[in-house]
Amino acid sequence: MTALAERLAARIRSTGPISVADYMAACLLDPAAGYYATRDPFGTAGDFVTAPEISQMFGELLGVALAQAWADQGRPESFVLAELGPGRGTLMADLWRAAGVMPGFRQAARVVLVEASPALRAVQAVALAGLSPAWLDTAVALPEGKLFLVANEFFDALPVRQFVRDTSGWRERVVALAGGRLAFALAPAAPLAALAHRLGDTAPGDIVELCPAGEAVASTVAARIATHGGVAIIVDYGGWRSRGDTLQAVARHAPADPLATPGEVDLTAHVDFEALARAAQAAGALATTLVPQGLFLNRMGIAARAAALGRRLTAAAAASHAAALRRLTDPAEMGNLFRVLGIHPPGAPPPPGLDAPP
Ligand code: SAH
Numbered sequence: 001m002t003a004l005a006e007r008l009a010a011r012i013r014s015t016g017p018i019s020v021a022d023y024m025a026a027c028l029l030d031p032a033a034g035y036y037a038t039r040d041p042f043g044t045a046g047d048f049v050t051a052p053e054i055s056q057m058f059g060e061l062l063g064v065a066l067a068q069a070w071a072d073q074g075r076p077e078s079f080v081l082a083e084l085g086p087g088r089g090t091l092m093a094d095l096w097r098a099a100g101v102m103p104g105f106r107q108a109a110r111v112v113l114v115e116a117s118p119a120l121r122a123v124q125a126v127a128l129a130g131l132s133p134a135w136l137d138t139a140v141a142l143p144e145g146k147l148f149l150v151a152n153e154f155f156d157a158l159p160v161r162q163f164v165r166d167t168s169g170w171r172e173r174v175v176a177l178a179g180g181r182l183a184f185a186l187a188p189a190a191p192l193a194a195l196a197h198r199l200g201d202t203a204p205g206d207i208v209e210l211c212p213a214g215e216a217v218a219s220t221v222a223a224r225i226a227t228h229g230g231v232a233i234i235v236d237y238g239g240w241r242s243r244g245d246t247l248q249a250v251a252r253h254a255p256a257d258p259l260a261t262p263g264e265v266d267l268t269a270h271v272d273f274e275a276l277a278r279a280a281q282a283a284g285a286l287a288t289t290l291v292p293q294g295l296f297l298n299r300m301g302i303a304a305r306a307a308a309l310g311r312r313l314t315a316a317a318a319a320s321h322a323a324a325l326r327r328l329t330d331p332a333e334m335g336n337l338f339r340v341l342g343i344h345p346p347g348a349p350p351p352p353g354l355d356a357p358p
Contacts, residue, residue, distance in 0.1 A: 067098075219280070
């Protein structure tokens with residue numbers, strides 16, 4: 001057992017089974033043993049590769065989208081440029097360079113990074129030294145003011161609670177002990193107001209997930225945007241309305257057992273974009289429809305950008321550049337699994353590449 005597994009087992013023996021959300025939170029962000037708290041997991045030598053690490057084009061096109069949204073809202077002379085969960089800082093570095101083509105944008109921006117991991121903050125401080133960023137532990141602390149924000153693969157790292165539909169109510173899926181080892185179990189059935197709207201589209205045995213932390217972040221971001229102006233562009237894998245057990249563990253680019261080595265493998269869950277959109281609307285902002293990543297990048301001009309970058313490359317570099325373009329946009333790769341949601345204020349258009357609901 002890992003040291004974190006021993007500590008979780010002691011906690012369960014002392015106060016009973018814990019929710020999947022509490023388990024995820026400990027695995028990812030425990031200060032001594034959490035996955036993100038203690039390492040830089042990205043890249044081919046690490047556990048997984050994210051879109052900004054695949055190609056500079058990803059961050060560049062998000063930069064173009066934010067800069068255009070800023071121009072659409074009258075080029076406010078001061079705003080917060082924020083990223084949630086910046087990883088290695090690659091996306092923000094590419095975004096910043098590309099947004100520089102919009103006169104005045106960078107001069108008006110104050111860069112704020114929401115990052116819980118000390119190890120990754122250190123990586124970001126080096127990558128983004130020229131931007132003089134400020135760091136926040138949580139999005140709920142985002143300052144009042146105009147907010148232009150991006151988040152890639154942030155919401156999938158936030159802890160989810162899982163509920164199994166019973167005949168009349170819901171049984172929470174929990175982490176308990178079986179024979180001294182961590183094992184999934186079910187808590188007694190209870191009616192749940194938060195899931196009342198799901199009784200109609202589920203049957204006994206179905207699993208639905210709730211991400212209270214994700215809804216709280218969406219609500220805060222949307223409240224800033226509704227009150228002061230700005231936009232948010234959220235990219236992640238998931239869909240509209242959660243269904244099924246989507247908790248997954250990944251280590252060295254392969255699926256792993258989520259309970260076997262807590263703290264040593266990445267844990268994620270699919271993002272329920274409907275819940276984020278509802279939270280944004282409840283906070284007074286507008287949410288766009290959900291657009292597949294491939295379609296969004298094509299609308300933002302990735303083909304032209306790829307051609308311009310490709311002209312200077314040798315044959316081998318050109319082949320890997322073409323592969324990166326495919327990986328980001330092809331529906332069989334990341335193009336359809338990953339989706340993009342925009343948040344914008346009433347009275348301003350949706351961010352470029354995204355659509356208002358019909
Ligand atoms: N956006 C980056 C990294 C994605 S990984 C990329 O695309 O490459 C998730 C990021 O969110 C990491 O930087 C991780 O440390 C951070 N993170 C995870 N949970 C968090 C939380 N609850 N609060 C703040 N940051 C968190």
